[in-house]
Every structure is written in C-alpha cells, then in structure tokens.
Amino acid sequence: MFDAKTPPLIPMLQKLQLWVSLNEIEQEAVLALPHAIKTVQASTYIVKEGDRATHCCLLISGYVFRSKILVDGSRSILSFHMQGDVVDLQNALLGTSDHNVQTLTPATVALIPREAIIALAHKYPNIALAMWHDTLIDASIFREWIANTGRRNALARLAHLLCEFALRSEIAGIGKRTAYELPMTQEQLGDASGLTGVHVNRTLQAMQAEGLIARTKRTVVVVDWTKLARAADFNADYLHLRTETNLAA
Amino acid sequence: MFDAKTPPLIPMLQKLQLWVSLNEIEQEAVLALPHAIKTVQASTYIVKEGDRATHCCLLISGYVFRSKILVDGSRSILSFHMQGDVVDLQNALLGTSDHNVQTLTPATVALIPREAIIALAHKYPNIALAMWHDTLIDASIFREWIANTGRRNALARLAHLLCEFALRSEIAGIGKRTAYELPMTQEQLGDASGLTGVHVNRTLQAMQAEGLIARTKRTVVVVDWTKLARAADFNADYLHLRTETNLAA
DNA sequence: CGCCCATTTGACAGCTTTCAAATCGCGTGG
DNA sequence: CCACGCGATTTGAAAGCTGTCAAATGGGCG
Numbered sequence: 001m002f003d004a005k006t007p008p009l010i011p012m013l014q015k016l017q018l019w020v021s022l023n024e025i026e027q028e029a030v031l032a033l034p035h036a037i038k039t040v041q042a043s044t045y046i047v048k049e050g051d052r053a054t055h056c057c058l059l060i061s062g063y064v065f066r067s068k069i070l071v072d073g074s075r076s077i078l079s080f081h082m083q084g085d086v087v088d089l090q091n092a093l094l095g096t097s098d099h100n101v102q103t104l105t106p107a108t109v110a111l112i113p114r115e116a117i118i119a120l121a122h123k124y125p126n127i128a129l130a131m132w133h134d135t136l137i138d139a140s141i142f143r144e145w146i147a148n149t150g151r152r153n154a155l156a157r158l159a160h161l162l163c164e165f166a167l168r169s170e171i172a173g174i175g176k177r178t179a180y181e182l183p184m185t186q187e188q189l190g191d192a193s194g195l196t197g198v199h200v201n202r203t204l205q206a207m208q209a210e211g212l213i214a215r216t217k218r219t220v221v222v223v224d225w226t227k228l229a230r231a232a233d234f235n236a237d238y239l240h241l242r243t244e245t246n247l248a249a
Numbered sequence: 250m251f252d253a254k255t256p257p258l259i260p261m262l263q264k265l266q267l268w269v270s271l272n273e274i275e276q277e278a279v280l281a282l283p284h285a286i287k288t289v290q291a292s293t294y295i296v297k298e299g300d301r302a303t304h305c306c307l308l309i310s311g312y313v314f315r316s317k318i319l320v321d322g323s324r325s326i327l328s329f330h331m332q333g334d335v336v337d338l339q340n341a342l343l344g345t346s347d348h349n350v351q352t353l354t355p356a357t358v359a360l361i362p363r364e365a366i367i368a369l370a371h372k373y374p375n376i377a378l379a380m381w382h383d384t385l386i387d388a389s390i391f392r393e394w395i396a397n398t399g400r401r402n403a404l405a406r407l408a409h410l411l412c413e414f415a416l417r418s419e420i421a422g423i424g425k426r427t428a429y430e431l432p433m434t435q436e437q438l439g440d441a442s443g444l445t446g447v448h449v450n451r452t453l454q455a456m457q458a459e460g461l462i463a464r465t466k467r468t469v470v471v472v473d474w475t476k477l478a479r480a481a482d483f484n485a486d487y488l489h490l491r492t493e494t495n496l497a498a
Numbered sequence: 499c500g501c502c503c504a505t506t507t508g509a510c511a512g513c514t515t516t517c518a519a520a521t522c523g524c525g526t527g528g
Numbered sequence: 529c530c531a532c533g534c535g536a537t538t539t540g541a542a543a544g545c546t547g548t549c550a551a552a553t554g555g556g557c558g
Contacts, residue, residue, distance in 0.1 A: 019342075050486070066392075068392070068393075068396045070396065070400055070401065070482055071482045072482075074400045075400070076395060076396035076399045076400045078392045078395050078396070090385045090388065090389070093268075093378065093381060093382045093385055094382070094385055094386070094389070094489050095489070096486060096489070098389050098392065098393075098486055098487045098489070099392060118378070121374060121377065121378060121381075122374045122375075122378070123374075125370065125371045125372075125374060125377060126371075128370065128374060128377050128378070128381070129342065129367070129370060129371070129377070131381075132342060132370075132377070132380075132381045132384070133342045133343070135381070135384065135385060135388065136339045136342055136343055136384060137343070138388060139339065139384065139387060139388035139391055140339070140343070140347050142388055142391035142392055142395060143315075143317070143327045143347065143348060143391055144317075144347075145391075145395050146325060146327050146391060146394050146395055146398065147317045147319065147325035147327070149395060149398045149399045149443060150325045150398045150440075150441075150442070150443030151319055151323045151324070151325045151440075151443065152319065153545075153546095154545075154546070185503090185504060185505090186504075186505070187504080191399075191400075192399075193399070194398060194399030194400060194443075195546075195547090196546070196547055196548080197504090197505085198505095198506085198507090198546090198547075198548080198549095199545090199546055199547070201504095201505060201506060201507090202506085202507090202546095205506085217555090233319050233320045233321070237299070237345060237347055238347045240343050240344070240345070240347070402513075403513075403514075434535090434536065434537090435536075435537070436536080444514075444515090445514070445515055445516080446536090446537085447514085447515075447516080447517095447537095447538085447539090448513090448514055448515070450536095450537060450538060450539090451514095451538085451539090454538085466523090
C-alpha cells in the first residue's frame with residue numbers, strides 16, 4: 001500500500017488500525033511522524049522511572065518489559081512487549097515516567113517525540129481515539145495482572161502468563177499459540193507474577209509433569225491448550241481482540 | 250462560573266481541567282453531555298463483566314469499586330473510586346466491559362452514553378486529550394497495584410493502600426490525609442491487596458500496635474504519616490498529581 | 499577449556515491461609 | 529428501652545504454599 005523502502009512506522013499504523021480505521025490522509029500522517037530508529041542490546045534501559053517523559057517507543061523488533069524497583073531492591077515487572085507494540089504511549093501525556101522500560105533481548109525501536117504525538121492527536125481525532133484505545137487495552141491487561149497476582153496460585157499465575165504470551169505472539173506474527181518463544185529468564189517470570197525464580201522453576205516443572213506444556217530452552221510448546229487455559233482460568237476477553245480473531249479460550 | 254442549579258457534570262469538568270485547560274466553549278460542551286442521574290444503594294452493580302459497554306459513570310457521591318470474579322469464586326478488587334472520579338471512561342471505546350463496577354456505599358452517579366463521549370472527543374481534541382489523560386492515570390495506579398500485590402508483604406500492601414486512599418480523599422475534598430473515612434470491609438481490603446480478610450485484620454492491628462494508624466469504626470487516623478509512607482514504600486509520583494499540590498511522601 | 503549466568507535441587511523457615519468459634523456493632527422489632 | 533439477628537471484626541490453632549539460602553548442574557560464549 002505504501003511504496004518504496006517500507007516506512008518504519010508501518011507496524012504502528014497497523015496497530016492503530018486494529019482499533020479505528022483511518023483514511024489515507026490519516027495513515028500518511030501517522031507514517032510521517034518524526035522518529036529516531038535505535039538498535040540496542042539486551043538489558044538496556046530505554047526509559048527510567050522518574051525520567052521526564054520525552055518520547056514514546058514503537059518496538060520494531062525484539063522484546064522489552066516495563067518494571068518498577070521497590071525500596072528493598074525487589075523488582076516488579078508490569079508488562080512484556082513484543083514486535084509492533086507501542087510502548088509507553090502514555091508518555092505523550094504524562095509528564096514523568098512512573099516506571100522503567102528495559103530491553104529483554106536486543107531490540108530495534110523507533111523513538112517518537114511526545115510533542116509530535118500530541119500534535120497528531122490534536123489534528124486528527126480519529127488517530128487520537130485509536131491511540132487512546134491502545135492505551136486502554138494496556139490498562140485492561142494491567143487489571144488482569146492485578147487479579148492474576150492477587151488471587152491465583154503459582155501454577156495458575158504462570159499458566160495465565162503463558163496463555164497471554166501465546167496469544168499475543170500469535171497476533172504479532174512471531175509464533176503460534178501452541179509453540180512460541182518465551183524470551184525471559186525464570187527470575188523475570190517471577191518478577192512478573194509475584195513469585196521467586198526458584199518457585200517459578202518448580203512450578204514450570206509441575207506444569208510439564210501435568211502435561212500442560214513442554215519446554216526446550218526458551219521455547220514453550222503448549223501440549224494441551226484447553227487444559228492450560230483452564231488451569232490458568234484464562235479468558236481472552238481482557239485482551240479486547242476483535243471478534244473475528246476468535247481467540248477465545 | 251456557571252449559573253443556576255449547578256449542573257451535575259461540574260465534577261467531571263473539574264477533573265478534566267486538572268489535566269488540560271479548556272476554553273469556555275469546551276467547558277460548556279462537557280457540561281452539556283447527555284446523562285442520567287441515578288441514586289443506588291450499597292452493593293449494587295453498575296456494570297457487570299461481559300456487559301456491552303453502553304455508558305461511562307461519573308461518581309457524584311459515595312464510593313464504588315471495580316472487580317473481577319475468578320472461576321474459583323474469589324474476587325479481586327482492581328480499584329476504588331470516590332466523589333468526582335469518572336469511572337470506566339474506557340467503556341467509551343472498548344466494546345465490552347472486562348470487569349464489574351459495584352457500589353461500596355449508597356451512591357449517586359451520572360451515566361453518560363458512550364456515543365456522546367466519542368462524539369465529544371471527536372469534536373474537541375482538547376477534551377479528548379483530557380479524557381485520555383484521565384485514563385492514563387488510572388493505568389498508572391493499576392501498575393502500582395501490580396507492584397503492590399506482587400512484591401510487598403501484608404503490612405506494606407495495606408499501608409500503601411491507606412496512603413493512596415488518604416491522598417485521594419484529600420484531593421477529592423472528603424477528608425484529610427491524616428484522617429479520613431475508609432468505607433470498605435476488611436474482606437474488601439483483602440480482595441484489593443491479595444490477602445484474606447482475616448489477615449487484613451491481624452495486619453491492621455499490627456499497624457496500630459506500631460503506632461502507624463488508629464481506627465474507630467471505618468475512620469482511619471494516620472498517627473505518623475512519614476512512618477506510614479515509609480512502611481508502605483509509598484511515593485505519590487504514580488498518582489501524577491500536579492506538582493503544585495506537593496503531596497510527596 | 500574455562501567462566502558466567504541460568505536452571506535445578508534440597509532442606510527448612512515463615513508468612514498467609516484455613517476453618518471455626520467467639521465477640522462486637524447496630525438496626526429492627528417487641 | 530431491651531432483646532434479637534445478622535454481618536463484620538477478632539481470635540486461635542494448625543496446615544500449606546512460597547520464600548530463603550546454598551550448593552550443584554548445565555549451557556553458551558570467548
């Protein structure tokens with residue numbers, strides 16, 4: 001649809017059009033957003049808690065996560081992101097970042113100045129709505145995570161995390177829900193589920209013993225999706241996927 | 250500024266103007282939103298998970314909370330809301346509600362049709378930004394809650410909840426940070442912090458014994474704010490209050 | 499081949515949960 | 529004005545899930 005050297009912001013445009021259809025002028029406006037492409041290695045910070053918000057970050061390839069560090073030094077992982085996700089779109093409006101954004105793997109990102117996002121939203125209501133929509137789904141996932149860590153046991157928590165990552169990987173086009181890459185360490189899985197790395201290890205083994213999943217390195221194979229989803233109390237509604245996608249558990 | 254019988258949506262307007270200043274036309278547009286005032290008793294559902302999203306809810310008086318019920322029957326409380334909060338603004342864009350909204354106390358709400366919100370956002374970019382901003386802060390609070398239940402012990406979790414409620418009550422003008430009404434039961438506090446009601450009870454007593462708080466019925470007196478905030482690892486930044494408010498812990 | 503980080507494993511401690519039962523608070527009815 | 533009833537708060541004792549602390553094993557990379 002767009003010529004030449006495939007503009008880097010295409011993934012962002014695709015993402016936004018999942019929620020709101022944009023006309024040609026709007027599409028071009030999105031692609032014309034000023035941005036800086038950056039390639040960074042694993043474990044590097046893209047944004048730090050307390051930073052003045054200056055830009056949003058479109059993840060072009062690789063994985064990143066958002067986190068908070070507590071006074072006792074423990075870490076809480078708030079979300080994982082993959083190819084095509086617009087991370088920290090909130091930075092466009094909130095003045096200060098309330099959490100870190102860090103790469104999980106080597107990654108390529110496009111950094112978009114906050115002012116450009118605001119100006120775009122101002123000029124094109126449809127685009128504003130689409131971006132707003134995107135952040136609302138973000139929030140929905142946060143809500144599910146609150147319930148996940150607050151009220152589920154270790155096995156269900158991890159199973160839920162695996163189900164979510166499975167579906168999102170499939171949608172992002174980097175895996176199937178029954179076989180995908182899980183790029184984080186067990187300690188990071190623990191930080192994301194309110195568990196310790198040690199217990200994540202034992203629980204993953206239990207899931208394997210129960211025939212829910214199989215693992216090789218950082219690849220997960222879901223042996224029985226229905227069983228896994230049931231163990232996780234997983235219901236994909238909170239991801240607010242379009243109904244056509246039909247990804248119900 | 251506006252004449253006569255004080256329009257019911259004034260609290261919403263004030264809320265939005267915390268984030269973005271609106272001109273007179275925009276202000277009037279907000280106040281002119283169609284809405285239905287409803288008074289409901291305690292414990293009644295305003296929105297149920299799975300409901301088709303039809304309206305947003307401005308809380309005029311009373312307290313409400315958002316929750317999810319898991320398959321095993323346990324409940325997770327996702328947020329508490331008080332006077333002036335616009336609850337479930339997300340319903341304007343997301344098609345289906347992914348959680349319940351329920352009153353904690355008798356309450357008066359103004360229900361605003363989703364289409365009206367969208368139309369307003371379409372017509373007035375500034376208002377759209379303000380509403381977007383509001384939901385972003387919502388999301389920021391969710392993130393803090395993930396860290397809270399995921400990585401803090403019982404005492405810190407509750408202390409954190411108390412600090413947040415204290416500040417928000419103060420801002421809403423219904424209490425002081427050192428003395429305010431905490432309208433929920435201990436079981437509900439547990440559902441909001443990933444604990445059981447029984448343990449909430451013991452922990453609250455411990456906080457009292459340590460001279461952090463004092464309680465009479467549902468009223469909390471913060472004996473030593475600094476100590477409480479420290480015990481909670483509380484940093485108000487995530488509430489994204491305007492700096493003038495100067496509410497740092 | 500050696501180093502370093504991630505994964506495993508074991509034993510034990512500990513924070514929270516469970517399950518009851520006892521109290522308390524308070525609005526209702528006699 | 530006092531008794532009754534029901535939900536919320538307290539309290540106890542015991543079980544259990546998850547955390548802690550080390551140490552061993554494994555795998556990838558220079």
